[in-house]
Amino acid sequence: MMLPMDFFERPTLIVAHDMLGKFLCCSDGRALMITEVEAYDGPQDLACHAARGRTPRTEVMFGAAGHFYVYLIYGIHWMLNVVTDRKDYPAAVLIRGLEGISGPARLTKALKIDKKLNTLPAHPASGFWFEDRGTRIPSREIIKTPRIGVDYAGPEWATKPWRFLVKNGSS
DNA sequence: TAAGTGATCTCT
DNA sequence: GAGATCACTTAA
Numbered sequence: 591m592m593l594p595m596d597f598f599e600r601p602t603l604i605v606a607h608d609m610l611g612k613f614l615c616c617s618d619g620r621a622l623m624i625t626e627v628e629a630y631d632g633p634q635d636l637a638c639h640a641a642r643g644r645t646p647r648t649e650v651m652f653g654a655a656g657h658f659y660v661y662l663i664y665g666i667h668w669m670l671n672v673v674t675d676r677k678d679y680p681a682a683v684l685i686r687g688l689e690g691i692s693g694p695a696r697l698t699k700a701l702k703i704d705k706k707l708n709t710l711p712a713h714p715a716s717g718f719w720f721e722d723r724g725t726r727i728p729s730r731e732i733i734k735t736p737r738i739g740v741d742y743a744g745p746e747w748a749t750k751p752w753r754f755l756v757k758n759g760s761s
Numbered sequence: 762t763a764a765g766t767g768a769t770c771t772c773t
Numbered sequence: 774g775a776g777a778t779c780a781c782t783t784a785a
Contacts, residue, residue, distance in 0.1 A: 628780070637780070647769060665766025667781050684780060695781050705768095739780050 593712070593720040598655035602631040602674045602681040603752065609672075609720070610756050611727040614688060616701055617717045623725065625759030626687030628737045629752040630671070633680055637743035640680030650709045651680040658718070660698075660708040667695030668704050672712060672720075686738075687759065731757045 593612060598605055606629040615621045630638040639661075640648040650659050651673055659671040659682050671682040686694045698704070703718070710716035734751040741748050 630780075639780080642770080645770070661780090662766090662768055663779060664781055665768075665779085667766090669780060671780085686780085693782070737780070742779080 591722050592714075593656075593722060595654070595656035595711070597720075598672060598674045598712075599676060600655075600674070602629045602683060605629075605672075605674045606683045606752070606754055607732070609683060609685075610732060610754055610759075611725040613721045613723050613725075614685065614701075615714075615719050615721050617714060620701070621721065621723070622688040622690065623759075624685060624687070624720075625689055626685075626692070626753070626755040628684040628686055628754075629674075629681075630684065631675075631681045631752070635681075635743075636747045637737060637740035638680065638682075644680075648680060651682050652678055653709075657709060657711050658707045658716070660703060660705055662705070663695075668698035669694050670698050670703055670707075686753070687755065689759065727756055733757055 606627045609624050609627050612624050613621045633641055640651045654677050655674050657673045659673055661669055663669055670685045673682050675681040688697050691697045691700055712719045733755050735753045736749050737753045
């Protein structure tokens, strides 16, 4: 079953947690289980791009949930995010790892994701969407850690355990 | 451990 | 327009 838009229209931490074990589906037929995500929640979260205000780049995070936010980092790597929570509240979940693929930039490279997907909805018409295929990850197999590469946000935000991963998920 | 790479944002 | 910054990967 394809995840409906209202799956994403909930608090970001809940969406991030629930996305583990769901599948990212591609119009070429591939479907890979999500094993690692990070939450970026709201204008007060200094690690969230939208904390710097509403700009052309972050505009999509202020929009409706269930849309992709794709951007280039370090001039080389594409990052894949999904917008969460209600409209006008900037938040998103970064997809960091899929079954057999660890690393957010490896994932976008493998799926040939780039800015063409930015602002599009998670729907077959866009080429990528999410499905629940009945997999349930037991809570004891979900590990929480601080987010990666966000030291610039200061200790209060950099240490929040907003990275979720499935134990042994990348194997 | 450091370099590579370019869009974006914040000044002039 | 110029300069700094950056949610990463790879090869040493």
